[in-house]
Amino acid sequence: MTTTEDRLPLTAHYDVRRDAAGHRYLEPFVRGFDLTRIPLLNKGTAFTEEEREALGLDGLIAPQVDSLETLVDRLYRDYVRVQEPLDKHVFLRDLQDRNEVLFYALLAAHVEEMLPVVYTPTVGLAVQQFSRIYRVPRGLVLSTRDIDRAEGTLANVPLNDVRIIVATDSSAILGIGDQGFGGLGISIGKLSLYVVAGGVGPDKTLPVELDVGTNRQDLIDDPDYLGVHHRRLTGDEYLAFVDRFVEATRRRYPKAIIQWEDFSRDAAFTVLERYRKVVPSFNDDIQGTGAVVLAGLLNACRLKGERLRDQRIVVHGAGAGGIGVTDALRRGLMRDGLSDEEARARLFVLDQTGLLLRDRELDGYKRPYAHDSATLDFTYADRALGLLETVQGAGATILVGLSGVAGAFGEDVVRAVQANTRQPIVFPLSNPTAHCEALPEDVLRWTNGEALVATGSPFHPVELGGRTHPIGQGNNAFIFPGLGFGAILAGAREITDEMVLEAAYALADYTGREHPERLYPPVADLPGASVEVAARVIRQALRDGVAQEPGLGELDDPALTERVRAKFWRPKYLPFRAPRADGARS
Ligand SMILES: O=C([O-])CC(=O)C(=O)O
Ligand SMILES: [Mg+2]
Numbered sequence: 001m002t003t004t005e006d007r008l009p010l011t012a013h014y015d016v017r018r019d020a021a022g023h024r025y026l027e028p029f030v031r032g033f034d035l036t037r038i039p040l041l042n043k044g045t046a047f048t049e050e051e052r053e054a055l056g057l058d059g060l061i062a063p064q065v066d067s068l069e070t071l072v073d074r075l076y077r078d079y080v081r082v083q084e085p086l087d088k089h090v091f092l093r094d095l096q097d098r099n100e101v102l103f104y105a106l107l108a109a110h111v112e113e114m115l116p117v118v119y120t121p122t123v124g125l126a127v128q129q130f131s132r133i134y135r136v137p138r139g140l141v142l143s144t145r146d147i148d149r150a151e152g153t154l155a156n157v158p159l160n161d162v163r164i165i166v167a168t169d170s171s172a173i174l175g176i177g178d179q180g181f182g183g184l185g186i187s188i189g190k191l192s193l194y195v196v197a198g199g200v201g202p203d204k205t206l207p208v209e210l211d212v213g214t215n216r217q218d219l220i221d222d223p224d225y226l227g228v229h230h231r232r233l234t235g236d237e238y239l240a241f242v243d244r245f246v247e248a249t250r251r252r253y254p255k256a257i258i259q260w261e262d263f264s265r266d267a268a269f270t271v272l273e274r275y276r277k278v279v280p281s282f283n284d285d286i287q288g289t290g291a292v293v294l295a296g297l298l299n300a301c302r303l304k305g306e307r308l309r310d311q312r313i314v315v316h317g318a319g320a321g322g323i324g325v326t327d328a329l330r331r332g333l334m335r336d337g338l339s340d341e342e343a344r345a346r347l348f349v350l351d352q353t354g355l356l357l358r359d360r361e362l363d364g365y366k367r368p369y370a371h372d373s374a375t376l377d378f379t380y381a382d383r384a385l386g387l388l389e390t391v392q393g394a395g396a397t398i399l400v401g402l403s404g405v406a407g408a409f410g411e412d413v414v415r416a417v418q419a420n421t422r423q424p425i426v427f428p429l430s431n432p433t434a435h436c437e438a439l440p441e442d443v444l445r446w447t448n449g450e451a452l453v454a455t456g457s458p459f460h461p462v463e464l465g466g467r468t469h470p471i472g473q474g475n476n477a478f479i480f481p482g483l484g485f486g487a488i489l490a491g492a493r494e495i496t497d498e499m500v501l502e503a504a505y506a507l508a509d510y511t512g513r514e515h516p517e518r519l520y521p522p523v524a525d526l527p528g529a530s531v532e533v534a535a536r537v538i539r540q541a542l543r544d545g546v547a548q549e550p551g552l553g554e555l556d557d558p559a560l561t562e563r564v565r566a567k568f569w570r571p572k573y574l575p576f577r578a579p580r581a582d583g584a585r586s
Pocket of ligand 2: 174261262284285
């Protein structure tokens with residue numbers, strides 16, 4: 001007996017085909033009312049007369065036929081009436097769950113205004129309130145309830161050709177820690193950026209929550225919390241869970257890339273190393289943040305007329321982001337001519353206790369950046385070196401914050417950096433806004449407007465002494481969409497460290513060329529930056545021998561960039577055609 005599954009491509013709701021003239025059209029496998037309930041298919045009042053008649057929609061939709069542009073304008077007028085950021089987030093997420101093309105058309109038309117709502121900082125709030133704002137399913141939740149049936153669970157996803165997955169275990173969401181099931185919100189938010197800034201079609205994206213439990217007793221005790229109510233799996237049990245997810249994913253989506261997101265400390269490094277050669281994958285907080293910070297610091301040095309190799313860099317925070325940034329900077333310093341040893345000697349990393357020193361007891365992933373207190377050229381009292389002492393002792397010219405600790409960069413610390421250089425480079429990068437190490441306005445005030453400042457979450461430009469200082473957003477959003485898109489287009493079987501490093505230099509070069517006075521491009525230019533990052537990532541994948549997509553090697557640089565542009569998904573409603581009874585193309 002043939003089941004429906006044998007005949008239809010698994011659970012997808014439609015196919016995209018081309019007519020004889022090469023124009024794309026969509027062939028839905030559902031009709032009538034169902035079309036208005038599947039977000040990737042629903043066009044609202046933009047279904048044409050012919051589509052309504054052919055697809056069983058007559059009488060179900062308001063009579064007027066609108067264009068996508070009209071709908072965008074109408075929705076925007078509704079949107080601006082919503083006051084609270086979280087309500088705006090819910091407004092946009094509701095739209096996404098109702099009419100996905102319209103959501104992306106609206107977002108694309110107002111990137112700068114809406115990114116802080118679908119992404120940081122408001123996504124932080126949405127994650128914290130996730131169980132309360134939860135309405136309809138989106139993405140995949142694998143929990144301790146169903147991980148033993150992972151393959152069947154993945155088969156339920158109504159998408160057949162997923163290329164990019166953002167997966168989190170929610171153990172360290174942004175700077176706000178363990179969020180349990182709510183972390184699904186960050187995976188959803190990141191993937192919106194993949195679409196609007198990275199050119200990946202929404203039907204190619206899958207947000208994933210690995211619900212292994214939570215260590216937050218308040219969540220476990222909360223009857224309204226929608227995740228599994230037990231403590232987190234650890235050790236071998238935890239890894240067995242992630243193994244099953246990876247295996248099932250490989251089988252269902254052999255071409256998919258996995259972006260690991262917001263895993264805490266050791267888990268972040270363990271998971272990345274365990275799977276990066278099994279499935280093309282990268283960790284956004286270690287590698288994406290590393291690359292975006294390297295790019296911003298290269299630009300800051302360019303603006304100062306100095307070189308990276310001449311800087312002394314203090315990184316405050318030794319989680320996935322802090323160590324990832326340190327690693328990217330080590331590679332950048334080496335590309336600028338230093339030996340590995342010389343590069344390490346210029347990098348000073350602090351965790352909650354203070355400067356990483358070899359004679360302290362340290363987690364394995366921190367050890368590579370610990371200094372030997374015997375050879376350190378500034379004195380080590382019989383206590384841990386704090387931030388101020390390290391900045392002074394190390395002669396820091398650059399200060400980077402990935403600690404999640406609001407206000408960690410006080411006036412004394414920032415002034416101490418300026419004692420070492422007229423134009424200190426200060427990047428308080430923790431997200432969301434409430435966890436930022438210092439307010440840009442304060443940093444500029446304390447340094448008489450001389451500091452070069454970038455943050456992780458968006459800040460308004462600062463007016464000081466008659467000058468306007470735009471605040472660059474040093475957020476991995478400038479890296480991951482282009483890195484992932486490039487890896488997809490290359491058919492990369494692995495995402496190498498060199499591809500990530502190349503993404504950083506691509507972003508630095510793009511900013512220097514297109515926005516020479518800035519540390520990062522304006523957010524409205526995210527798509528432009530992503531195209532450049534993607535093209536250079538493909539080139540590096542070819543150099544590294546990991547690109548499997550045929551024919552790319554023959555393209556010169558402009559042609560490669562053109563290829564990326566041509567593949568960039570843009571929100572528009574495709575014409576629909578009812579499937580022909582004989583299954584042939586119409
Ligand atoms: O999501 C963001 O805004 C950047 C990021 O990865 C984090 O802070 O964990
Ligand atoms: Mg993150």
